[in-house]
Amino acid sequence: MPSMTPTTSPTPRPRTAEVRLAHTSDVDTATLKAARALLYDVFDDMTSEDWEHALGGMHALVHEGGELIGHASVVQRRLLHNGHALRCGYVEGVGVRADRRGRGHGAAMMDALERVIRNAYDLGALGASDEATAFYTARGWQPWRGRSWTFTPDGIQRTPEEDGCIYVLPTSVPLDLDADLTCDWREGDVW
Numbered sequence: 001m002p003s004m005t006p007t008t009s010p011t012p013r014p015r016t017a018e019v020r021l022a023h024t025s026d027v028d029t030a031t032l033k034a035a036r037a038l039l040y041d042v043f044d045d046m047t048s049e050d051w052e053h054a055l056g057g058m059h060a061l062v063h064e065g066g067e068l069i070g071h072a073s074v075v076q077r078r079l080l081h082n083g084h085a086l087r088c089g090y091v092e093g094v095g096v097r098a099d100r101r102g103r104g105h106g107a108a109m110m111d112a113l114e115r116v117i118r119n120a121y122d123l124g125a126l127g128a129s130d131e132a133t134a135f136y137t138a139r140g141w142q143p144w145r146g147r148s149w150t151f152t153p154d155g156i157q158r159t160p161e162e163d164g165c166i167y168v169l170p171t172s173v174p175l176d177l178d179a180d181l182t183c184d185w186r187e188g189d190v191w
């Protein structure tokens, strides 16, 4: 006879956010539109380039009551470091609707994206807002201490205003956090 499940009273479990992980190509237009609108609500200074930077990779999406309340994505970029063009999983568009924060949704989305980073990229990187640095450092992200640069159409240029704002998640490749880090070029904020 198969063993029976004990009939103890159920212990309430902490609610875990359900995260859908999907490539941009598998996210329908309405959901992408909702994600864009969410990020425009979350960030006062959101631009069309910022939204474009969040596309072309994997999105972590959280819905509640049929509405999108959380978004984050990871896209591939090349970062030049110590003479190597590293394959980087760059995190973009991390936001939870204001009235749904503090319930684990941000952590659940980052769990999903960090798994992608660990399994597919040489490192993770992101440009952190001042308000969110503690959120990332508590998860093992480390501030880049060296100088930041970018490949512009006119050659490599310094991005001094970004120094101190870049955080990395080391995975398989050894990193010297005090050395130079150069990102590929894009329109809008390069980091």
Ligand SMILES: CC(C)(COP(=O)(O)OP(=O)(O)OC[C@H]1O[C@@H](n2cnc3c(N)ncnc32)[C@H](O)[C@@H]1OP(=O)(O)O)[C@@H](O)C(=O)NCCC(=O)NCCS
Binding pocket: 042, 094, 095, 096, 097, 100, 101, 102, 103, 104, 105, 106, 107, 108, 127, 128, 129, 131, 132, 133, 134, 135, 138
């Ligand atoms: C940052 C943000 C995504 C976190 O989402 P969230 O759903 O509120 O986060 P969670 O509830 O999953 O919190 C996970 C942990 O991080 C902590 N945390 C959350 N936001 C934090 C913040 N801004 N600073 C420091 N710690 C933070 C929580 O206290 C919690 O800690 P615990 O595990 O010890 O309890 C959300 O606050 C947000 O959308 N902020 C505005 C947009 C923003 O700054 N995005 C980041 C841009 S780089």
